[in-house]
Amino acid sequence: MLMSLGVLLIFIIIALFQIPQLAKEKFTREIVIFSFLMVFAAVVTIAKVNQVSIPNPLELIAFTMKPLIQLFS
Secondary structure, eight states: OHHHHHHHHHHHHHHHHHHHHHHHTTOHHHHHHHHHHHHHHHHHHHHHHTTOOOOOHHHHHHHHHHHHHHHHO
């Protein structure tokens, strides 16, 4: 729990440095994308810190592409 709070604190500190700079230059799309990616990275990092098994994304790609490969071969 304490490590999760530490990770969250680090991500908040990074956001506090980056978002005002983006807001000053009026990069609203970049702020939205940055926020989405930061939340995604924070969730994955907190899950990893708490030793949650995270599936390999390549397995999902292989599962998705397998019917297409069979169709064209």
